[in-house]
Amino acid sequence: MFGALGFASPWLLFGLFALPLLWLLLRAVPPAPVRRRFPGVALLLGLKDDEQQSDKTPWWLLLLRMLAVAALIVGLAGPVLNPDARQTGRGPLLVVLDATWGSAPDWRGRMARLDAMLAEAGRAGRPVAVMPLSAPSEVGFAPAATVRESLPGVVPAAWPPLMDTVPLPEGDFDTWWLSDGLDHAGRADLAARLSERGTLSVYETPSNPMALLPASFDGGVVTVPVRRLSPGPELPVTVQAIGPDPAGVERVLADGIATFASGGTEAELQMELPAELRARVQRFVIEGVRSAAGVTLTDDRLQRREVALIDGGRNRETIDLLSPLHYLRQALEPSADLLDGPLDEIIPANPDVIILADVARLAPAEEEKLLEWVNNGGQLVRFAGPRLAASDVARDAEDPLLPVRLRAGGRSVGGAMSWGDPKALAPFPEDSPFAGLPVSEEVSVTAQVVAQPDPTLADRVIAALDDGTPLVTRKEQGDGQVILFHVTANAEWSSLPLSGLFVQMLERLSISSLTERPSAEQLVGTTWQPVQVLDGFGRLSNGDTLQGVAGEVLFDAPLGPDLRPGLYEGENRRLSRNVLDEDAVLRPAQWPANVRPQPLVAPAAKPLGGLLLGLAAALLLVDLLATLALGGRLRGAAATLAALMLIAPQDGRAQDDALPEITEEQILAASEVTLANILTGDQALDDLAFAAMRGLSDTLFDRTSVEPSEPRSVDIENDELSFYPLLYWPITPDQSRPSPQAYGKLNEYLRGGGMILFDTRDADTAALGASSRNAQVLRDLAAPLDIPGLEPVPSDHVLTRSFYLLQDFPGRYNSRDIWVEAAPEDAVQIEGMPFRDLNDGVTPVVIGGNDWASAWAVDERGYALRTIGRGYTGERQRELAYRFGVNLVMHVLTGNYKSDQVHVPALLDRLGQ
Numbered sequence: 001m002f003g004a005l006g007f008a009s010p011w012l013l014f015g016l017f018a019l020p021l022l023w024l025l026l027r028a029v030p031p032a033p034v035r036r037r038f039p040g041v042a043l044l045l046g047l048k049d050d051e052q053q054s055d056k057t058p059w060w061l062l063l064l065r066m067l068a069v070a071a072l073i074v075g076l077a078g079p080v081l082n083p084d085a086r087q088t089g090r091g092p093l094l095v096v097l098d099a100t101w102g103s104a105p106d107w108r109g110r111m112a113r114l115d116a117m118l119a120e121a122g123r124a125g126r127p128v129a130v131m132p133l134s135a136p137s138e139v140g141f142a143p144a145a146t147v148r149e150s151l152p153g154v155v156p157a158a159w160p161p162l163m164d165t166v167p168l169p170e171g172d173f174d175t176w177w178l179s180d181g182l183d184h185a186g187r188a189d190l191a192a193r194l195s196e197r198g199t200l201s202v203y204e205t206p207s208n209p210m211a212l213l214p215a216s217f218d219g220g221v222v223t224v225p226v227r228r229l230s231p232g233p234e235l236p237v238t239v240q241a242i243g244p245d246p247a248g249v250e251r252v253l254a255d256g257i258a259t260f261a262s263g264g265t266e267a268e269l270q271m272e273l274p275a276e277l278r279a280r281v282q283r284f285v286i287e288g289v290r291s292a293a294g295v296t297l298t299d300d301r302l303q304r305r306e307v308a309l310i311d312g313g314r315n316r317e318t319i320d321l322l323s324p325l326h327y328l329r330q331a332l333e334p335s336a337d338l339l340d341g342p343l344d345e346i347i348p349a350n351p352d353v354i355i356l357a358d359v360a361r362l363a364p365a366e367e368e369k370l371l372e373w374v375n376n377g378g379q380l381v382r383f384a385g386p387r388l389a390a391s392d393v394a395r396d397a398e399d400p401l402l403p404v405r406l407r408a409g410g411r412s413v414g415g416a417m418s419w420g421d422p423k424a425l426a427p428f429p430e431d432s433p434f435a436g437l438p439v440s441e442e443v444s445v446t447a448q449v450v451a452q453p454d455p456t457l458a459d460r461v462i463a464a465l466d467d468g469t470p471l472v473t474r475k476e477q478g479d480g481q482v483i484l485f486h487v488t489a490n491a492e493w494s495s496l497p498l499s500g501l502f503v504q505m506l507e508r509l510s511i512s513s514l515t516e517r518p519s520a521e522q523l524v525g526t527t528w529q530p531v532q533v534l535d536g537f538g539r540l541s542n543g544d545t546l547q548g549v550a551g552e553v554l555f556d557a558p559l560g561p562d563l564r565p566g567l568y569e570g571e572n573r574r575l576s577r578n579v580l581d582e583d584a585v586l587r588p589a590q591w592p593a594n595v596r597p598q599p600l601v602a603p604a605a606k607p608l609g610g611l612l613l614g615l616a617a618a619l620l621l622v623d624l625l626a627t628l629a630l631g632g633r634l635r636g637a638a639a640t641l642a643a644l645m646l647i648a649p650q651d652g653r654a655q656d657d658a659l660p661e662i663t664e665e666q667i668l669a670a671s672e673v674t675l676a677n678i679l680t681g682d683q684a685l686d687d688l689a690f691a692a693m694r695g696l697s698d699t700l701f702d703r704t705s706v707e708p709s710e711p712r713s714v715d716i717e718n719d720e721l722s723f724y725p726l727l728y729w730p731i732t733p734d735q736s737r738p739s740p741q742a743y744g745k746l747n748e749y750l751r752g753g754g755m756i757l758f759d760t761r762d763a764d765t766a767a768l769g770a771s772s773r774n775a776q777v778l779r780d781l782a783a784p785l786d787i788p789g790l791e792p793v794p795s796d797h798v799l800t801r802s803f804y805l806l807q808d809f810p811g812r813y814n815s816r817d818i819w820v821e822a823a824p825e826d827a828v829q830i831e832g833m834p835f836r837d838l839n840d841g842v843t844p845v846v847i848g849g850n851d852w853a854s855a856w857a858v859d860e861r862g863y864a865l866r867t868i869g870r871g872y873t874g875e876r877q878r879e880l881a882y883r884f885g886v887n888l889v890m891h892v893l894t895g896n897y898k899s900d901q902v903h904v905p906a907l908l909d910r911l912g913q
Helices: 010-027 039-044 059-076 101-123 144-149 187-197 275-280 326-332 343-349 364-375 386-390 500-508 609-630 634-647 664-671 683-703 740-751 773-782 852-856 871-894 897-902 904-911
Strands: 005-007 079-081 093-097 128-132 174-179 200-204 210-212 216-218 221-228 235-244 250-260 266-271 283-286 295-297 305-311 336-339 353-357 379-383 461-464 470-477 480-485 527-534 540-542 566-569 574-577 676-678 712-714 726-730 755-759 790-792 819-821 845-848
Touching: 010 059, 059 609, 079 609, 093 101, 101 128, 101 144, 101 174, 128 144, 174 187, 187 200, 210 283, 221 235, 221 250, 235 266, 250 275, 250 871, 295 527, 305 326, 305 343, 326 336, 326 500, 343 353, 343 364, 364 379, 364 470, 364 480, 676 683, 683 712, 683 726, 683 852, 683 871, 726 852, 726 871, 740 755, 755 852, 755 871, 852 871
Parallel strands: 093 128, 093 174, 174 200, 305 336, 305 353, 353 379, 379 480, 676 712, 676 726, 726 755, 755 845
Antiparallel strands: 005 079, 210 221, 216 221, 221 266, 235 250, 235 283, 250 266, 283 295, 461 470, 470 480, 527 540, 527 566, 566 574, 790 819, 819 845
């Protein structure tokens, strides 16, 4: 190796030392001749010889010959630019991997490269151990072949590497570190520890990962920050909001573009979403980025709850500070949507919470509707007051709209006519939703309604005074709950509404929306169960089997195996812990000065031997011409060469100019099965359609005996269509109509056995045949085509069984409105046969609107480009979409072969076999 240049046979380079000797031999002058006088020479005086020969070789010709010989020697030595340098180390080898979300986008390539490196180590007889730093554990060295078998079980994690807890094997060893290129705590210390044991080699793949920070909601606008690791050119990034539609199917609810400025690392997307749509959003993702940091989960902080406020004396005129609803409005307006109006008009609006401030009795119709609303999951919060204290509600029997029975008259303390001082709050019990909230000594209670001491009372008290008297009680009622504050909602009976504790208590009861992340102090004493967690690739999985997390560590503790990024559920709300926090910054990895990272995938090796040998031949040809010129023989040699060219046999092909030019691409398309998409003029859609053909081709290669070549995108105006058995034609609203010449080519293609799959991509909004914009464009485009009569695909059509047995043909959407060539009118079903005797042709067109391109499309690494459905249901729908694509291609290639096979028993029976 000489830098980036290597040699297969370096010993041949010693021939270069012979060049000075060759120079001397070529420059040597022959010995001077012996002079003898000869009188006859005088007769030759005055004659001129046209052919001259130099007594010495010119220096420039010698240099030319030396260069030719040098190029020949170096070329035979087998020079290679950027050769794959083989590891020359000996002894044990430890491979450590960051194995984080930063490695996830190109994880498959990393593992393939690591497998090749381990194979090389195995050939060198080196024992190997592999340790992912996201889950470090004690490892032992084993044969490389054994370690290679375990590589498929190594996957990236959604948390950073745990470098402070890495146990190193005993003894000395070399280390290969496959880094994700991101800066992580403890990297320098671990690098120093590894360098003490042996040689440390670091491999990084040049990349610029992107990530989403948690979304925020302020002033009716959802803001999603986007970050990238390194500055670069201006780059637009598509961010999608994903959640369930009204039918419960997960889909992209909205999307937008966040643009990185040239040289910038920060971008931001702002979206104004309706409250109903915003409430459905479960996560934001960067389109095309397959990592946990490309996903940010949402929780209750993104939603504003609807709270209805109803005052028992709503027609009473009073100043604001004495209004029963004044302090509730002040506490809830910043974070909730408040509703006002009569109760019979509020309940049909189905608010999240209804608050009754000193409402004692309700009309029978209102009470019935309110009870039904609570039983269906509503949350009713009631505040006491003079009306409730003076009424006889819940005195003798428990009222379904009150959590406890009440004593008559209420209780007053601290006044001139009462004994005792105002009462303070007792610490909140551990099983209370208020557990962990600091109790302010400034809060005092001077009056309240008192609960009857029933057997169930202790279980329903969630806050009490320091003398044990219940202050807040709660009970479950159907699927909902009823909560009673035994004091007024204003400052008439207590100072609670004047304190910050009042707002915190409303937040704990999920009455207000929490737009800010709670602090560790606010979560003390709570336990949060993971509902869904993210893996390193950004995929969600069920977290029910994982242990609960203490509230005080939910946000402050670093992520790891025991605290994974995901969605956590408490008693009354959900919180998300994402891969990156609001103030996270992506920084490139910093390595010690003695460690120089190398690219994990080295530049492609380029042999230079052929180039140098060709150069040597060219230099020798120049030497030959120069020698002939110096000897005066160049003209004769040129004349001889011209004569030989005149008598050389010529190519005898006739009408050469009349033959059309055939490209290598067309030759490949004709020799292999090649799928193609028709260009529509919409660049984004054309790229998606090409990626869909690539995904379908890969599926055919993996599952069938068909081995398609690379798909093509064809222009129906200029390209030949007969090379492609299947053309995918997505319909766009602004698609222009082809020329008459193009329609002629299309009709010839259809008559010659080709198939066109028309995809209107609107099955989510219109049934096939409806007057959608895309359907109208398709009617206009297909009018000049020679298309036979069509019918909805029957259940016994060969498309349902040409390879897979199918009943539906989903894509991104799942509609069965697929149209194919109509069966002959005389098609009958033979008795005992499950299918009709259909014709042997292939339907020339298939028309649908399920957006198959979105379901089939993959990138160069084989990863899906578009999200289909939700979770397992979505992946199942994508699988059925691929199966339909396989059936479609097999139908094109084999016709009704599968249908014919059904009739074999009947044919054999007729023949008496």
